[in-house]
Amino acid sequence: MQDNLTLRKWYLIEKRMLKDIIENNENYQPGLSIDCVIFGFHDNQLKVLLIKIPNREMWSLPGGFIPVDQDIDVAAVTVLNERTGVEGIFLRQFATFGKVKRNDQHFDKKILEYLKIEEEKGKWLMRRFVTIGYYALVDFLKTIPKPANKDEVIEWIDHKEVPELILDHKEILDKALDTLRMELNLMPVGYNLLPEKFTIPELQKLYETILDKKLDRRNFLRKITNIGILTKLDEKKSNVAHKAPNLYTFDKEKYDEVLKNGLNQGW
């Protein structure tokens, strides 16, 4: 357990970069970090992009620090790109986490020794950190994570089988999923999570997976088509068991319009 504490915020960043940041810490916002929750969808599973801490059984969200001359929204994109190679996606800020307890106060000198950083400079990392959470929905197939170095392991992990995460990352992930579930009622979802051509049952599985509940096939079809964001193709999915389902695409123009105006305005 002490070993886990030892690592503290090391997870945040690749070793070489971490050393660099600590030694030039005047260029970064102190005590403030960013963590990203990246959702993908594959094999009827909602996946989350996680980074494994070298040689440990602990995983973490991809995160990093904020250059003093970068907007936080920009920094979030930068951070994600540096950690995972993922680029060009829209990150949405959903919450900021700032419990005192989320920081354990036992950052070990061993790490600083290992990184050959003098204690004075290492203090930068030892202080209390507040973290800003961002999430995104990405195309699983187009998003191939690239580890920053050979020691790092980045993987898509089924959100139902997420292993133990460091610090409060589980809480951050859960909050991101809660936010996503809320958004589902306010805007269409799927454009980034499904391939170009998809079937209604696939789209329904996505909704069911996110909401973690079963929906009625027929009612779902009616509701989703009534939104007017789908284009039915004259093409069926091939190589499937049973009846071949029809293929659809999103009508991007209408999709964006609904994204902008929202689904149901309530009052």
Place this chain on the structure above:
Amino acid sequence: MQDNLTLRKWYLIEKRMLKDIIENNENYQPGLSIDCVIFGFHDNQLKVLLIKIPNREMWSLPGGFIPVDQDIDVAAVTVLNERTGVEGIFLRQFATFGKVKRNDQHFDKKILEYLKIEEEKGKWLMRRFVTIGYYALVDFLKTIPKPANKDEVIEWIDHKEVPELILDHKEILDKALDTLRMELNLMPVGYNLLPEKFTIPELQKLYETILDKKLDRRNFLRKITNIGILTKLDEKKSNVAHKAPNLYTFDKEKYDEVLKNGLNQGW
């Protein structure tokens, strides 16, 4: 204009306290602040609690800094209490603002001289700040703001007549209102904003004011009563022009239940 820049983050806090914080800045989270958007309702107007910068025509949201040993949610409550005397209210975090441009980089030495703070220590305030936004709905009549000292002016201001605010506070206020409008579709609102006993037209005015649009009287009544959070009293409002409207109270138990479960779950 230069004069406004001069003030920079002074607004955040009362003069004596500011000096105290700067001189003991190791006890505060650097580069991170909290700003509160406090909504009240009175005279059919949505009011916002604002603080006037001494001798200036610039106003600001009540804000402050985060002690390193306080959770941010706790710090928000503390900050609000210190600035306004308001206590015991539920603050909801809604967004974090971190554009680089939100900080002007011209904090003037004059302020530091005025506060008799050495330049080295004053640098703490000169760095880039990210701010976490919180908002709350409070009972206008029970919430009487108390300035921290005689130089400070704190006032309830109609949100339609908000004057120029410092930095990006207008943006923060707008975002808070947007969030409130969203929440209106997800949960009941009014418990903290209306007096113990109120009329349906009053409640409707509240909704109309927040949403900034007219609602149909009759449909509103039906919809709001169907939620099941209102108790009709055997009592009418007195001293009113025209027909005396009936009085209602919130059924707190059911209100809280709906708060917890949400209004309409969509899918």
Place this chain on the structure above:
DNA sequence: TTATTAATGTGTTATTATGACGCAATGTAC
């Protein structure tokens, strides 16, 4: 080859929610 099976596609019905109104009742001002 045919029957079976497990999906998909399409439709029906009852119920409920919504939006747009009509009209009587009430209390104040004149």
Place this chain on the structure above:
DNA sequence: GTACATTGCGTCATAATAACACATTAATAA
């Protein structure tokens, strides 16, 4: 009393929702 603004209660057509029936399709097992 009369005019008037506002409240209380109700109607009606339409839309949205939930629950369910049945035909269609394509792979597979007999």
